[in-house]
Amino acid sequence: MSNSVISVISRFLEEYTTKTSNKLKVVDAYLFYILLTGALQFLYCLLVGTFPFNSFLAGFISCVGAFILGVCLRIQINPDNKGDFLSISQERAFADFLLAHTVLHLVVINFIG
Amino acid sequence: MIPNVSFPQRCVNSIAHVSWLASFLAGSSSVFCLVLLTVALGAQALTPSHHLSLSDVERLKGLLSQPFTDLASAYYSIVGLSKLGAAVADENDACQFLKAQLDPMSVDSLFFAAEASQAIADCEVSISNETRDILLAAVSEDSTVTQIFRAVSALSSLGLPLASQEVVAALVARIAKEDNVLAITTALQTATRLSQQAELGGILEEIEDLAARLDDLGGVYLQFEEGLEATALFVTAAYTLSDHADTEPPLKEDQVIQLVNSVFSKKSWDSRSEAFSVACAAAALSSNRFHVPVIVSTQGPATVSHSQPILHLLVTDILSNPLASANLLVESAQAVASKSVVLSQAPFSLRDGIFELNFMASQPASGYYQFTVAVTGDSRLVANQVELKVKVSTEVAVTNMDLSVVDKDQSIGTKTSRVDYPFKAKGSFTADSHQNFAMNFQLVDANTGVELTPHQTFVRFHNQKTGQEVVFVAEPDSKNLYKFELDTAERKSEFDSMSGTYVLHLIVGDATLENPILWNVADVVLKFLDEEAPAAIQSKTLYMPKPDIQHLFREPEKKPPTVVSNTFTALVLSPFLLLLILWFKLGANISNFSLSPSSVLFHVGHACMLGLMYVYWTHLNMFQTLKYLAIIGSLTFLAGNRMLAQKAVKRYGQSSTLTFFTRRTCEN
Numbered sequence: 001m002s003n004s005v006i007s008v009i010s011r012f013l014e015e016y017t018t019k020t021s022n023k024l025k026v027v028d029a030y031l032f033y034i035l036l037t038g039a040l041q042f043l044y045c046l047l048v049g050t051f052p053f054n055s056f057l058a059g060f061i062s063c064v065g066a067f068i069l070g071v072c073l074r075i076q077i078n079p080d081n082k083g084d085f086l087s088i089s090q091e092r093a094f095a096d097f098l099l100a101h102t103v104l105h106l107v108v109i110n111f112i113g
Numbered sequence: 114m115i116p117n118v119s120f121p122q123r124c125v126n127s128i129a130h131v132s133w134l135a136s137f138l139a140g141s142s143s144v145f146c147l148v149l150l151t152v153a154l155g156a157q158a159l160t161p162s163h164h165l166s167l168s169d170v171e172r173l174k175g176l177l178s179q180p181f182t183d184l185a186s187a188y189y190s191i192v193g194l195s196k197l198g199a200a201v202a203d204e205n206d207a208c209q210f211l212k213a214q215l216d217p218m219s220v221d222s223l224f225f226a227a228e229a230s231q232a233i234a235d236c237e238v239s240i241s242n243e244t245r246d247i248l249l250a251a252v253s254e255d256s257t258v259t260q261i262f263r264a265v266s267a268l269s270s271l272g273l274p275l276a277s278q279e280v281v282a283a284l285v286a287r288i289a290k291e292d293n294v295l296a297i298t299t300a301l302q303t304a305t306r307l308s309q310q311a312e313l314g315g316i317l318e319e320i321e322d323l324a325a326r327l328d329d330l331g332g333v334y335l336q337f338e339e340g341l342e343a344t345a346l347f348v349t350a351a352y353t354l355s356d357h358a359d360t361e362p363p364l365k366e367d368q369v370i371q372l373v374n375s376v377f378s379k380k381s382w383d384s385r386s387e388a389f390s391v392a393c394a395a396a397a398l399s400s401n402r403f404h405v406p407v408i409v410s411t412q413g414p415a416t417v418s419h420s421q422p423i424l425h426l427l428v429t430d431i432l433s434n435p436l437a438s439a440n441l442l443v444e445s446a447q448a449v450a451s452k453s454v455v456l457s458q459a460p461f462s463l464r465d466g467i468f469e470l471n472f473m474a475s476q477p478a479s480g481y482y483q484f485t486v487a488v489t490g491d492s493r494l495v496a497n498q499v500e501l502k503v504k505v506s507t508e509v510a511v512t513n514m515d516l517s518v519v520d521k522d523q524s525i526g527t528k529t530s531r532v533d534y535p536f537k538a539k540g541s542f543t544a545d546s547h548q549n550f551a552m553n554f555q556l557v558d559a560n561t562g563v564e565l566t567p568h569q570t571f572v573r574f575h576n577q578k579t580g581q582e583v584v585f586v587a588e589p590d591s592k593n594l595y596k597f598e599l600d601t602a603e604r605k606s607e608f609d610s611m612s613g614t615y616v617l618h619l620i621v622g623d624a625t626l627e628n629p630i631l632w633n634v635a636d637v638v639l640k641f642l643d644e645e646a647p648a649a650i651q652s653k654t655l656y657m658p659k660p661d662i663q664h665l666f667r668e669p670e671k672k673p674p675t676v677v678s679n680t681f682t683a684l685v686l687s688p689f690l691l692l693l694i695l696w697f698k699l700g701a702n703i704s705n706f707s708l709s710p711s712s713v714l715f716h717v718g719h720a721c722m723l724g725l726m727y728v729y730w731t732h733l734n735m736f737q738t739l740k741y742l743a744i745i746g747s748l749t750f751l752a753g754n755r756m757l758a759q760k761a762v763k764r765y766g767q768s769s770t771l772t773f774f775t776r777r778t779c780e781n
Contacts, residue, residue, distance in 0.1 A: 091757035
């Protein structure tokens, strides 16, 4: 059982390192960073307490939102998905990413208190 | 939507609706009026609530008797006092004063002097032909009503002839021009001096018109907004003119009473003229031929008892003069409590001007009685049905007072001792937790022996040592026997479980009792179980200042120690380092960075936006941020658009060259 899991994981990692383009790997690194930050914030909340709750929520939602937007960007610039996003060029995806982030940051800073 | 009814038709419809509404309102208001009328008829007739008592009359006379300095005040004093049936202190002096102060050229002066001299016996003011001419000249349409009145009065007082019809014409013309209350009242007064053959009908009608202008205050007072003097002068004028013309004044009984209330409610007057007007009104109302308000009052409190069995009533006019030909009759005397009629159609007997009735002869039980008395004997009397409340009081006696200590399980026989009022029981009574202390007694009317149930029957325990006082109510049973039982165990909270000797008092009181009772009946020793014995009596601390309450401000939430926060801050920021390392490992670089102005501007703008976020967090509010964001954002957007477009062009150019090269190589 564990064998198959390990073999799946190793094959996945191999495919990932060889097949994915550098651009996507850059975005993936960014996503991983966001994930770590969010997880650490959640860990703090669990360990120490929810005071001040609004700040925790702002930080956590910022991470979640950034992660989602990053995922959207990655989907849109992946050349394998070009068929699904005919009208959206890579530059357009990036511009959308920036705009959405502006709104997200505005809301987060408002809520952080 | 076009209405399919033409305009005239619509008009008629709306009129129909309006008329239907009006008729409905009229119907409902008439029904309402009918209801109100029945209510009013069923309600009590109004009786005067104010009149001039003898002391008020004296005060009025005192004000008018003050020394006068000019003709006007002399006139008010002399004539006012004569209306009240009194006279000035020194008549000769007054007469000399009038003659000295007279100015034969002035109508006012002549009026004051002539009227005042008429009131004094043997006082004649000298006149000349010029006087007569001046006075006659004043009677015209061009003088004010006051001038006409003074001229006419002076002429009639001085015995000079005057043409009544001319005066009437002048008055009618002036009334049309001067429509105020005082002017019309003065016109009425003028008419009283004219010959009875003159056409006074038109002026008589003014009484009714003026009466309509009176203000009704709460159904009790009726007065002009011009004040007391105007109302009093109106009353005087109306009745004097009605007497003169021998026509009943068009004032209803209730209106007369309301006028009486208004004129006589003020008991100290501001000026001589006000006092004069009140004196004239009082004289007019007590001696005119049509309406004489009657005042029925009790002499002293309206109480009868066995020692004072006679009810005394005074029947007077508003000047507190006893009415000469009046008879007083009790129409009914009804007990307030039981609503039974005790007396009916019983006449009062007159003795020394006071009406007497021996009410105790009807043997009424003690309590309150509602009397309806009627004054007869004169058809002019107004408000001659009066309601009075009479109290019949009596003396109470306590009989059959039995004190006993009863065992709760009633195994031991009770020890009853009889105590007689006003003595105290010889021994003291002891009651502990399994005994009850009981008291039985009867309250009877000392004169008739009838059992009484007064309002207050209290049993009071007073601890001499601690000052405690506990009061209980003794209640009668169905046979009017009073019973009081003290259950020591049950009532220990009221006594604060303080054992000791309590002095027992019986308190009996009622409004109809002449002899309230406070009787020290006995001493009672009470023994309580588990004596808590509070140090001082609780009530003492009730009125001391209570301990201060300190306001507790909301405590701030507990924050984690700074070490923990700092650690976690570092921890949360550490993934950024990881990110940089990963990117470096992946080979991400900024070698493709084109230094075109749009990309520079874009990056600068973007950095500014992030900086704005920080400034928003520390200093700004949402509105300011949005303002700056709009400016920076639009610049960044334009720059970014250009930069991305350039990048896109470059990318497409690369890929197209690539395809071109591949196609070329493939072809090859």
